Amino acid sequence: xxxxxxxxxxxxxxxxxxxxxxxxxxxxxxxxxxxxxxxxxxxxxxxxxxxxxxxxxxxxxxxxxxxxxxxxxxxxxxxxxxxxxxxxxxxxxxxxxxxxxxxxxxxxxxxxxxxxxxxxxxxxxxxxxxxxxxxxxxxxxxxxxxxxxxxxxxxxxxxxxxxxxxxxxxxxxxxxxxxxxxxxxxxxxxxxxxxxxxxxxxxxxxxxxxxxxxxxxxxxxxxxxxxxxxxxxxxxxxxxxxxxxxxxxxxxxxxxxxxxxxxxxxxxxxxxxxxxxxxxxxxxxxxxxxxxxxxxxxxxxxxxxxxxxxxxxxxxxxxxxxxxxxxxxxxxxxxxxxxxxxxxxxxxxxxxxxxxxxxxxxxxxxxxxxxxxxxxxxxxxxxxxxxxxxxxxxxxxxxxxxxxxxxxxxxxxxxxxxxxxxxxxxxxx
Amino acid sequence: xxxxxxxxxxxxxxxxxxxxxxxxxxxxxxxxxxxxxxxxxxxxxxxxxxxxxxxxxxxxxxxxxxxxxxxxxxxxxxxxxxxxxxxxxxxxxxxxxxxxxxxxxxxxxxxxxxxxxxxxxxxxxxxxxxxxxxxxxxxxxxxxxxxxxxxxxxxxxxxxxxxxxxxxxxxxxxxxxxxxxxxxxxxxxxxxxxxxxxxxxxxxxxxxxxxxxxxxxxxxxxxxxxxxxxxxxxxxxxxxxxxxxxxxxxxxxxxxxxxxxxxxxxxxxxxxxxxxxxxxxxxxxxxxxxxxxxxxxxxxxxxxxxxxxxxxxxxxxxxx
Numbered sequence: 001x002x003x004x005x006x007x008x009x010x011x012x013x014x015x016x017x018x019x020x021x022x023x024x025x026x027x028x029x030x031x032x033x034x035x036x037x038x039x040x041x042x043x044x045x046x047x048x049x050x051x052x053x054x055x056x057x058x059x060x061x062x063x064x065x066x067x068x069x070x071x072x073x074x075x076x077x078x079x080x081x082x083x084x085x086x087x088x089x090x091x092x093x094x095x096x097x098x099x100x101x102x103x104x105x106x107x108x109x110x111x112x113x114x115x116x117x118x119x120x121x122x123x124x125x126x127x128x129x130x131x132x133x134x135x136x137x138x139x140x141x142x143x144x145x146x147x148x149x150x151x152x153x154x155x156x157x158x159x160x161x162x163x164x165x166x167x168x169x170x171x172x173x174x175x176x177x178x179x180x181x182x183x184x185x186x187x188x189x190x191x192x193x194x195x196x197x198x199x200x201x202x203x204x205x206x207x208x209x210x211x212x213x214x215x216x217x218x219x220x221x222x223x224x225x226x227x228x229x230x231x232x233x234x235x236x237x238x239x240x241x242x243x244x245x246x247x248x249x250x251x252x253x254x255x256x257x258x259x260x261x262x263x264x265x266x267x268x269x270x271x272x273x274x275x276x277x278x279x280x281x282x283x284x285x286x287x288x289x290x291x292x293x294x295x296x297x298x299x300x301x302x303x304x305x306x307x308x309x310x311x312x313x314x315x316x317x318x319x320x321x322x323x324x325x326x327x328x329x330x331x332x333x334x335x336x337x338x339x340x341x342x343x344x345x346x347x348x349x350x351x352x353x354x355x356x357x358x359x360x361x362x363x364x365x366x367x368x369x370x371x372x373x374x375x376x377x378x379x380x381x382x383x384x385x386x387x388x389x390x391x392x393x394x395x396x397x398x399x400x401x402x403x404x405x406x407x408x409x410x411x412x413x414x415x416x417x418x419x420x421x422x423x424x425x426x427x428x429x
Numbered sequence: 430x431x432x433x434x435x436x437x438x439x440x441x442x443x444x445x446x447x448x449x450x451x452x453x454x455x456x457x458x459x460x461x462x463x464x465x466x467x468x469x470x471x472x473x474x475x476x477x478x479x480x481x482x483x484x485x486x487x488x489x490x491x492x493x494x495x496x497x498x499x500x501x502x503x504x505x506x507x508x509x510x511x512x513x514x515x516x517x518x519x520x521x522x523x524x525x526x527x528x529x530x531x532x533x534x535x536x537x538x539x540x541x542x543x544x545x546x547x548x549x550x551x552x553x554x555x556x557x558x559x560x561x562x563x564x565x566x567x568x569x570x571x572x573x574x575x576x577x578x579x580x581x582x583x584x585x586x587x588x589x590x591x592x593x594x595x596x597x598x599x600x601x602x603x604x605x606x607x608x609x610x611x612x613x614x615x616x617x618x619x620x621x622x623x624x625x626x627x628x629x630x631x632x633x634x635x636x637x638x639x640x641x642x643x644x645x646x647x648x649x650x651x652x653x654x655x656x657x658x659x660x661x662x663x664x665x666x667x668x669x670x671x672x673x674x675x676x677x678x679x680x681x682x683x684x685x686x687x688x689x690x691x692x693x694x695x696x697x698x699x700x701x702x703x704x705x706x707x708x709x710x711x712x713x714x715x716x717x718x719x720x721x722x723x724x725x726x727x728x729x730x731x732x733x734x735x736x737x738x739x740x741x742x743x744x745x746x747x748x749x
C-alpha cells in the first residue's frame with residue numbers, strides 16, 4: 001500500500017503532547033513515524049503542510065447520515081464526503097434510523113453502506129431499548145458483536161426509570177458505554193424552543209432547562225446505582241454543566257459533549273420563525289452559552305460533536321414548530337471550534353483534543369492521536385484560510401444551517417482515513 | 430425580520446402579521462382609517478368600491494365564526510370578491526401541503542390571503558413563500574399573534590378613553606396560550622399605555638412574561654386596583670385536563686370577573702372580551718351584559734378595523 005509524507009506542518013497531537021513543526025509518515029494505512037524519516041521510506045504522495053496544522057482526524061460522537069430509511073434527505077455518499085470535507089475521520093451514528101439500530105442486521109447494513117461509500121469508520125450506536133420505545137432492552141451484546149460501539153437513546157426519552165435502570169445495569173454487565181441525551185419527556189412537552197423570552201414573544205411551545213437537568217440528575221443517580229459507563233450528549237444549559245462538574249468531583253465516571261452550535265448561538269440569535277434555528281435541545285440563553293464554554297475550557301465537557309442532521313428542503317419548509325429539528329453541521333465543526341480559540345475561550349490544543357483524543361477516550365478506540373501504529377487518521381487544515389458557507393464549498397446534501405452565507409476562518413485541506421486521502425481541497429468538486 | 434416582511438420599501442403596510450415591528454404612527458393610521466369606515470354599516474348601501482376587482486381568500490385552517498364572518502363582511506363592504514375556505518388541519522399538517530394549498534390558490538390570481546392557523550408562525554411562513562404581489566393578513570396563528578383582534582380592541586379603547594398615555598390596562602386569564610394577549614400587549618405598549626398588567630395563576634403565564642413589558646399579578650383583587658381597561662381572555666376547557674387548573678369553579682372563584690371584583694377597578698373602567706365568552710367561568714353574566722361591558726362594540730368595530738387593514742395592505746398595489 002501507499003506511503004505518504006505530510007511535510008513540515010505544524011503538528012498538534014494533544015494525546016502525545018506534540019506541538020511543533022515536523023513531518024508525519026504514513027505507510028500501509030498506519031502512522032509509522034512523527035519524528036524521523038523511517039529508513040527506506042519512499043513516499044508516493046507528498047503533502048506540503050507548511051503553515052498548516054496537522055492533527056489527528058476528528059471523531060464525531062453524534063451524527064445522522066439519514067440512511068437507512070431517509071435517503072431523500074441525505075446518503076452515506078453525500079454525508080461521508082461532507083465529513084471528510086470537515087476533517088472528520090470517525091463518525092458515531094445515532095440509532096434513530098429507519099429501521100432503528102436495534103438488530104444486528106441493521107448494524108451490518110450500516111457497515112456495508114459505510115464500506116460502499118468508501119468511508120468505513122462509521123460506528124453505529126445501538127438503541128438502548130427496542131425501537132427506542134423505552135420499554136424492552138435491546139440485544140446489546142449481539143449488537144456489540146455486530147459492531148455497535150455504544151448504546152443510546154437518541155432524541156427519545158426513557159420515560160420509565162426502572163427500564164432505564166435495567167438497561168444501564170445490562171449495559172454495564174457487557175461493559176458497554178451508554179450515550180445518553182438527557183430529556184424528560186413530560187417536561188419537554190413537545191416543545192420546539194427554549195422556555196424563555198423568545199418563545200414567550202413568539203408563542204412557541206417551549207422546553208425548560210429542567211427537562212434536561214432532571215433527566216440528567218436521574219441518570220446520574222442511576223450511574224451510581226448501576227456502575228454503568230455513561231456519556232452525556234448534546235448538553236445545552238448551565239445547570240447541566242454544574243451537575244456534570246459535581247458528579248465528576250464526587251467520583252462518578254461520566255463524560256459529556258456539547259454540539260458546536262450550542263457554543264455559539266443563543267435564543268437571541270434566532271431569526272424569528274427561521275426553521276434553520278430549530279434544534280433540539282433548543283438554543284438557550286447567554287448564561288447557558290457561557291457555562292457551556294467554561295465547561296469545555298475546564299474539561300467538564302470533554303468533547304465537541306457536530307450533532308449533524310442534514311434535512312431535505314421540505315423538512316424545513318413550514319411554520320417553525322412544524323419543521324424538523326437539526327442542523328447540517330459536520331462541515332462547520334472545525335471553524336466553530338477555531339472561533340472559540342480565536343476568542344480565547346480554549347487553546348488550539350484543547351480544541352483539537354475535544355475533537356479527537358477526548359472522544360476517542362470516551363469510545364475507548366485506538367484513534368484520535370498520531371501514535372505510531374495507530375490507523376492513519378489525519379486532518380490537515382489551514383487555520384488562516386477564509387471560506388464561505390455556500391454551495392461551492394459544501395458537500396452535505398442538507399443545506400439546513402443557520403451559518404449559510406457566513407464566512408469562516410479555517411478550512412480543512414486534506415483528510416486521511418486509515419491512510420486513504422478522502423478529501424483534498426485542491427481537487428475539491 | 431418581521432419589520433421588513435410586513436412593510437414595503439416605502440414603509441407602507443404590505444402584510445399584517447403581528448403588531449411587533451410596526452411603528453406607532455402606522456398603528457394610529459390604522460385606527461384613523463378604521464374611523465372613516467365606521468359609519469358605512471349604517472348607510473343604505475354598505476359598500477365602498479376600494480377593492481373592486483380584487484380577490485381575497487380567507488384561509489381558515491382552524492375554526493372561527495366571529496373572525497371569519499367579520500373578515501368576510503369587511504371584504505364585501507370594500508367590494509372585493511371573497512372566497513372563504515375552511516381547511517381541516519389534518520390534511521395540511523405538513524409544510525409541503527400548506528405550501529401546495531397556497532401555490533394552488535396563487536395560480537387562481539388571488540390578491541390577498543387572510544390566514545388563520547393553529548401553528549405559531551404559519552402566517553409568516555405563508556407571507557415569505559407567497560408571490561410578491563399577494564398580501565397576507567394574519568387572522569390568528571397558534572399562540573403567536575392575532576393582530577387584527579388587538580387593533581379592534583385598541584380602536585374600541587380609543588373610542589371610549591381617547592388617550593392611551595394615562596391608561597392602566599389589565600389582561601386577565603390564560604396568557605400562556607393566548608395569541609390575543611401577546612398582540613394586545615404589543616399594541617398597548619406601542620401606543621404608549623401607562624401600564625399593562627397581566628393577572629393569572631403561574632400555570633397560565635409564559636416564562637419571563639415580564640420581558641413582554643408587563644407587570645405581573647397572581648391575584649385578581651390586588652391586580653384590579655386603579656385599572657381603566659379590563660381585558661378578559663377566554664379559558665379553554667382543555668386547560669383543566671392538562672393539569673393547568675383544578676376546576677372551572679375554582680378558576681371562577683379566583684380569576685372570574687364578578688360585579689364585586691369589578692368595583693375594585695376604577696369606576697369608569699370598561700370590560701372587554703375577544704369572545705366567545707364562557708359565562709360563569711372567566712366572567713359573570715351580570716358583568717358581561719352590564720353597563721361597563723363593551724364586548725358587542727368590539728364585535729362591530731371588528732369590521733371597520735379589518736376593512737382598514739385590508740384597504741391599507743392593498744394600497745401598495747396602487748389601489749385607492
